[in-house]
Amino acid sequence: MTADKTIIDNDSDRPLHFLEQIITRDFAEGKHSQVITRFPPEPNGYLHIGHAKSICLNFGLPEKFGGECHLRFDDTNPAKENQEYIDAIIRDVEWLGYRWSGDIRYASNYFQQFYEWALYLIEQGKAYVCHLLPDEAREYRGTLTEPGKNSPYRERSVQENLDEFEKMRTGEYDEGACALRAKIDMASSNMNLRDPILYRIRKQLHHQTDDKWCIYPMYDFAHGQGDAIEGVTHSICTMEFADHRVLYEWLIDNLPVPSKPVQYEFGRLNLNYTVTSKRKLKQLVDDGYVDGWDDPRMPTLAGMRRRGVTPAALRKFCDMIGVTKSDGIVDVSMLEHAIRDDLDKNAPRAMCVLNPLKVTLTNYPENKTEMVTAAGHPNRDDLAERTLPFSREIYIDADDFREEANKKYKRLVIGKRVRLRSAYVIEADKCIKGDKGNIIEVKARIIEDTIGSDPGDGIKPKGVIQWVDAKRHAIFDVALYDRLFNDASPDSGEKNFVDVLNPESLVMKTQCVGEVGLNEAEVGTTYQFEREGYFCRDSKSEGLMFNRTIGLRDTFNG
């Protein structure tokens, strides 16, 4: 039932965004003939929708202009990182459909080189070991409006710095006792230039280098150099690093690096009704508000994958939102549109009844079962059609029947007709109620010869509803997901984002019935349950269970 080909529409005629314009200019000026980028996640959490924007950008640019993108883990802080995150990130990038050039890289691959460059800086008199304690260093740093003061260790001799740095490396000092700092300008209006720390002591095992080091480079002393080693031409990061650019350049200019990458910044993605901060997502997981990083309600790539969102939908979304330096808040309806757009074009159709109500077709033979065929997709004949059993008793959704209704109601009503999708037109005669007046069964009749054609008497049904055969069907649970937060900006202001969680973000439906073929539903395929929405088989449940990716657009009002 899987589509042979996925239909993807990408607007290739959209105007170039600012980074594409920069690359175009660089090519025209002969600065580069190919673009080399890198996607540099820190393995301290799962990738989320915001990372998807960065991934699409970094992998998309070389795809469009020619070049390559590296996958490099920014693993300079062993205290927060681990292998589980590395594995998950690799899986997510691959799932999104991108392939990095060469081997997976790690900043830690270059620790020896960074160390030697630290020695070089010391020898040039541009770095020193500072024994100010963290609290003292903060005081010396000054504030946003007041300049900092020079560290008393700032003028140590090159030899003394070499000796002290060696002691740092060999573990003679405790964490926090001292650090290697660049000698730049304690009075700079840019805090990043106030003698930034280059190396700190961390007596921790590292997931890649084990116990080889007890000193680890800071982000600033690793990122640009890693880019230079790899020949990255355009080092793209988010706006909050704009202040770091001068430091990035200072390091590139003061070190004998093999190439001169240039840093560019773009505005990170913000989505309303969701949080995109690794810290907060981790809290939702750690405190049990959700099932895990891959809970279908999470904006993580793993969560969205489990929910049935496709890579194509995410790429389309990233294409829609554009790339600029402004930081806005994108409306989730854009993401939802991208998801529906892809799924509508590509999801195989099926029928499912969430709230089963038995309908007995009183003029249909007791022991007869006929097979009706239904299209795999209304606008595509390359998706295999299904053959569905049809017999005297069927289920329809309880919401699709009313004893009486106004003209706007286009479903089944006593004395009126409705089309059973891909099958007969039926007319309801009466309904049977239980003790509490609840409707437990509907008695109806089929109109003969209405498969594939309208009733001969010219009385056409007003609506079409889905149905499932009462004898042969699949039975399963369905998880109906809604937005995780009720508040449009859960992480703004002084409110606590967990206070604004949507208590109805997950509603379970049990004993749902669907067409038999659903028993063989594959994990990884998202179906459209007609008139209901898009659903996919849950990848973790032992039994048959479906997750609702998203409902159909519903413009019906009345």
Add this chain to the structure above:
RNA sequence: UGGGGUGUAGCCAAGUGGUAAGGCAGCGGGUUUUGAUCCCGCCAUGCGAAGGUUCGAGUCCUUCCACCCCAGCCA
């Protein structure tokens, strides 16, 4: 009150001195065996504000305002 960044419709976003693209949302209509899809139409005399330059300004100049980021030995 220092530095960096950003302000074009409810949201995202083109526009690079010549008279405000496109998408999302919304609204109206058409097609339809999914109240889906699809199709058509409507939706900024206005570009954060005020001055100025110019025949002409969202684009240039001046001043002002708002919001975001920076004082981790996090990234």
